[in-house]
Amino acid sequence: MPAGASAEVVIVGAGVAGLCELHHLRARGFSVVLVDRSPDLGGTWYWNRYPGCRFDSESYTYGYRFSPDLLHDWSWQERFAPQPETLGYLNHVASRFDLRPDIVFDFDVTGASWDEASCRWTLTAADGREVTGRYLVTCMGILSSPTLPRLPGIDSFAGQSFHTYYWPHEPVEYAGKRVGVVGTGATGVQLIQTIARDVAELAVFQRRPNWTAPLGNGPISAAEMDGIKARYDEIFAACDRSPGGFVHDPDRRGFWNVPREERVRFWEELYQQPGFAIWLGNFREIFTDAAANAELSEFMAAKIRQRIHDPDLADRMIPADHGFGVQRLPLETGYYEAYNRDNVHLVDLRDTPIEKVTPAGIATTDQHYDLDIIVYATGFDAVTGAFDRVGITGTGGATLRDLWKDGPQTYLGLFVHGFPNLIAVGGPQGGGSGSVNFPRAIEQQTDWAADLLEHMRKTGLRRFEATPEAQAEWFAHVVEMNQLMLLRNARSWFTGYNSNVPGHDNGAPRYLLYNGGAYKYRTTLRQVAESGYAAMELS
Numbered sequence: 001m002p003a004g005a006s007a008e009v010v011i012v013g014a015g016v017a018g019l020c021e022l023h024h025l026r027a028r029g030f031s032v033v034l035v036d037r038s039p040d041l042g043g044t045w046y047w048n049r050y051p052g053c054r055f056d057s058e059s060y061t062y063g064y065r066f067s068p069d070l071l072h073d074w075s076w077q078e079r080f081a082p083q084p085e086t087l088g089y090l091n092h093v094a095s096r097f098d099l100r101p102d103i104v105f106d107f108d109v110t111g112a113s114w115d116e117a118s119c120r121w122t123l124t125a126a127d128g129r130e131v132t133g134r135y136l137v138t139c140m141g142i143l144s145s146p147t148l149p150r151l152p153g154i155d156s157f158a159g160q161s162f163h164t165y166y167w168p169h170e171p172v173e174y175a176g177k178r179v180g181v182v183g184t185g186a187t188g189v190q191l192i193q194t195i196a197r198d199v200a201e202l203a204v205f206q207r208r209p210n211w212t213a214p215l216g217n218g219p220i221s222a223a224e225m226d227g228i229k230a231r232y233d234e235i236f237a238a239c240d241r242s243p244g245g246f247v248h249d250p251d252r253r254g255f256w257n258v259p260r261e262e263r264v265r266f267w268e269e270l271y272q273q274p275g276f277a278i279w280l281g282n283f284r285e286i287f288t289d290a291a292a293n294a295e296l297s298e299f300m301a302a303k304i305r306q307r308i309h310d311p312d313l314a315d316r317m318i319p320a321d322h323g324f325g326v327q328r329l330p331l332e333t334g335y336y337e338a339y340n341r342d343n344v345h346l347v348d349l350r351d352t353p354i355e356k357v358t359p360a361g362i363a364t365t366d367q368h369y370d371l372d373i374i375v376y377a378t379g380f381d382a383v384t385g386a387f388d389r390v391g392i393t394g395t396g397g398a399t400l401r402d403l404w405k406d407g408p409q410t411y412l413g414l415f416v417h418g419f420p421n422l423i424a425v426g427g428p429q430g431g432g433s434g435s436v437n438f439p440r441a442i443e444q445q446t447d448w449a450a451d452l453l454e455h456m457r458k459t460g461l462r463r464f465e466a467t468p469e470a471q472a473e474w475f476a477h478v479v480e481m482n483q484l485m486l487l488r489n490a491r492s493w494f495t496g497y498n499s500n501v502p503g504h505d506n507g508a509p510r511y512l513l514y515n516g517g518a519y520k521y522r523t524t525l526r527q528v529a530e531s532g533y534a535a536m537e538l539s
Ligand code: NAP
Pocket: 054, 055, 056, 057, 143, 148, 149, 150, 182, 183, 184, 185, 186, 187, 188, 190, 205, 206, 207, 208, 328, 349, 377, 378, 379, 380, 493, 499, 500
């Protein structure tokens, strides 16, 4: 990239959202530069290479729908594709639409500053390179800032250790080794069930158990894929109707209108179905009504007890501090059965916390675990982490990092007052920030953002900014939607909790998600555009 490069629009992030935005803007004739700190494209799917990494979304609902030809070309191989297949898909998209010429890799953005006089953003990379643009669109990912535990001695370990996000690109020889995994979220679950049979010893350091449900993966035959291709309109229409953009639609009969025996029969069916059926295809009350949620949680607890031979161990794997589905649900394949193996050991950190990492392994208050490899599946500084890392400076020198110290506030999850001409795709409190089928959520945001910039061009305008009133109103709506949900009480990334990040570890709510559902969000975006973006200052 030439020194001082400039474009009408600068996009940050070459993942699922950034590639989509690049396509939409180029299709409307904008000059665009997309920068990414990674050596290649793919975002989440470039980095997460741990064994077992795969979708929890049905593969055929994950592709872009902006091109019928693209939908026709690509055949998913598995119902829930593994990471290499998804990365292959994104590379296929980039080749098919010739996206690479507008992408600059290894551009690690460390700062982005707004200049009022020139009405432009300047982005600076760690190596000093700069790029400027009239508009800045961030597509930095909601789970792209991995966090490590704050453990004494963490750097002293003599074996191999890494966060799952940074799983090495060269093969990791874990077969026959003593491996420790810290963390049992969606990532830990996928990793543990995948490596259990190959490693010599597996110590799972679990602080709090998670609820999980069966994934139900399997191959997609050529004939099935032909059928899916013929039904894409129907499939995407189903995604559009659901709150999270998945094929699973909630049951609207009403939990208490259905007799208990019928509820249990229904849950048995859902438990056998693939994907998030038991979570997102369930009665809506499981998300809002504590008694309904408790009954389902007891059903799921019984499933865990059936699958783990040792009853004491089973009890340790059943969450006691939160009900089913109020945190992001990991999906599993033989996860509980892994704990029936002699070489897999659960270390319950509630009884015996980790004291330190040593050169030879991990010491708890109870004993020392000798390890060859330690894997930290300890999650992310979710949604706002990427914004904090970059350091984005708006009007009057205010940084987003400072402004969002106690939690973010946005307008539509896309705009922030004081940060003109910035669009945060997948930003906090927007339709792309939660437990959503990510491509379905960001396709509306990216398309809508491109329409806004087109509107600016057509009307000869060059500056937009959310008004403080619009932002305050949206924030109040976000809080109101959150308060309806049982998830408001759970300590997980859904509520902005992260024990490893100072300031995010005190349990004070940080509103990261929009819980109003995809339909309401889509309708709002449409109305805002139809109003001529009335709640924004355009000049
Ligand atoms: P996560 O859900 O935040 O889980 C992190 C795990 O690490 C938790 O078990 C947590 O325990 C534990 N942990 C964190 N700090 C710790 C510490 N200091 N000491 C001991 N344990 C610690 O992170 P994740 O599993 O990476 O998943 C994040 C999100 O990524 C998921 O919710 C999902 O949205 C996405 N994801 C998706 C897929 C997929 O689509 N298939 C796969 C993987 C991830 P506590 O619960 O006690 O905090």
